[in-house]
Amino acid sequence: MLSTEPPLFLIGDIHGHLENLIRHLRYAGLANSNAQWLGADAQLWFMGDFTDRGPDGVGVIDFVMRLQQNAARRGGHVGALLGNHDVGLVTAKLFPNAPSSGSKGTFYTDWVDYGGTVSDLQKLQPHHIEWLRNLPAMAVVQNRLLLHADAMFYLHYGDTLAKVNAATKELMYSTNTEGLDELLGFAGERFAFDERKAGAVMRASQLLAYFGGRQIIHGHTPIDKLSSEPIERITRAYTYCSGLAIDVDGGIYKGGAGFVYEAPPFDPELLPTDTLHVAQEN
Numbered sequence: 669m670l671s672t673e674p675p676l677f678l679i680g681d682i683h684g685h686l687e688n689l690i691r692h693l694r695y696a697g698l699a700n701s702n703a704q705w706l707g708a709d710a711q712l713w714f715m716g717d718f719t720d721r722g723p724d725g726v727g728v729i730d731f732v733m734r735l736q737q738n739a740a741r742r743g744g745h746v747g748a749l750l751g752n753h754d755v756g757l758v759t760a761k762l763f764p765n766a767p768s769s770g771s772k773g774t775f776y777t778d779w780v781d782y783g784g785t786v787s788d789l790q791k792l793q794p795h796h797i798e799w800l801r802n803l804p805a806m807a808v809v810q811n812r813l814l815l816h817a818d819a820m821f822y823l824h825y826g827d828t829l830a831k832v833n834a835a836t837k838e839l840m841y842s843t844n845t846e847g848l849d850e851l852l853g854f855a856g857e858r859f860a861f862d863e864r865k866a867g868a869v870m871r872a873s874q875l876l877a878y879f880g881g882r883q884i885i886h887g888h889t890p891i892d893k894l895s896s897e898p899i900e901r902i903t904r905a906y907t908y909c910s911g912l913a914i915d916v917d918g919g920i921y922k923g924g925a926g927f928v929y930e931a932p933p934f935d936p937e938l939l940p941t942d943t944l945h946v947a948q949e950n
C-alpha cells in the first residue's frame with residue numbers, strides 16, 4: 669500500500685548540544701544552520717529534554733522555536749514534547765528555593781545536580797518559559813504515540829491524550845510547587861517497556877489503548893541502557909518491546925553521536941497480532 673502521509677522524522681534528547689543538532693538536521697536535509705526549514709511537507713518531532721548537561725540549552729530552544737516558525741511558513745511541521753529537564757529548568761528559574769523531594773532539597777539545587785547549566789538559567793527569557801509551558805506531554809502522529817519518557821506516570825494525569833496534555837500544561841502554568849515536584853519525580857521514571865522486566869508488552873499496549881497510536885516512540889533513556897551496546901556505537905533508533913516501542917535517544921550528552929530517525933510508512937503487519945489485539949480490546 670502506498671503511503672500518502674508526509675515523511676515523519678524524530679530526534680531524541682538534545683541536552684544543549686546545538687552544534688550536534690544542526691549537523692544532524694543539515695545531514696537529513698531538514699534545515700540549515702540558520703534554522704531555515706528545508707524539509708518541504710515533512711514533520712519533525714523533538715522528544716524533549718532540550719537543556720541541561722550540555723553547553724547551550726537555551727540556544728537549542730531558540731533554534732527549535734525559529735525552526736518551528738519557519739517550517740510552518742514553508743509547509744512543514746516541527747513539533748516538540750515536554751521533557752523532565754525542561755520542567756526542571758522552569759522550576760529552577762521560577763521557584764529556585766521551593767522545597768523538593770529530589771536529591772538536594774530545592775528545585776535549584778536539584779536542577780544543578782541533574783546537570784543544569786547555570787548560563788542557561790541566565791539566558792532564559794519569558795518567551796522561552798512560555799514556549800516550554802506550552803509543550804505537550806504527548807502526541808499521536810501517523811499511528812505513533814510520541815512520549816518523552818518510557819514510563820507509565822502519564823496515566824496519573826488522565827486517561828486520554830487531551831486530559832494528560834491539559835493537566836501537565838496547567839501544572840506548568842501554576843505555582844503549585846508540590847505538584848511540579850511530583851511531576852519531576854515521576855518524570856525520572858524509565859524502563860516501562862523493557863522486556864527484561866515482566867509485563868513490558870502489556871504496559872506498552874495499555875498506554876496505546878488509552879492514548880492512541882499503534883507504536884510508542886520515546887526519548888529520555890539513552891539506548892545503551894536498553895541494548896547492551898556501548899553508547900559510542902549507537903547510531904540508529906532501537907526497536908524493542910516486540911516492536912511496540914522505539915527509543916530514539918542516542919545519548920548525545922554522554923558521548924553518543926545522535927541521529928535523526930525517519931519513521932518508515934506505518935505497517936501494522938510488523939507488529940505482533942496478539943499485542944494488537946490487546947491494544948484494540950481495551
Ligand SMILES: [Mn+2]
Pocket residue numbers: 681717751752753816817887888889
Ligand atoms: Mn528525560
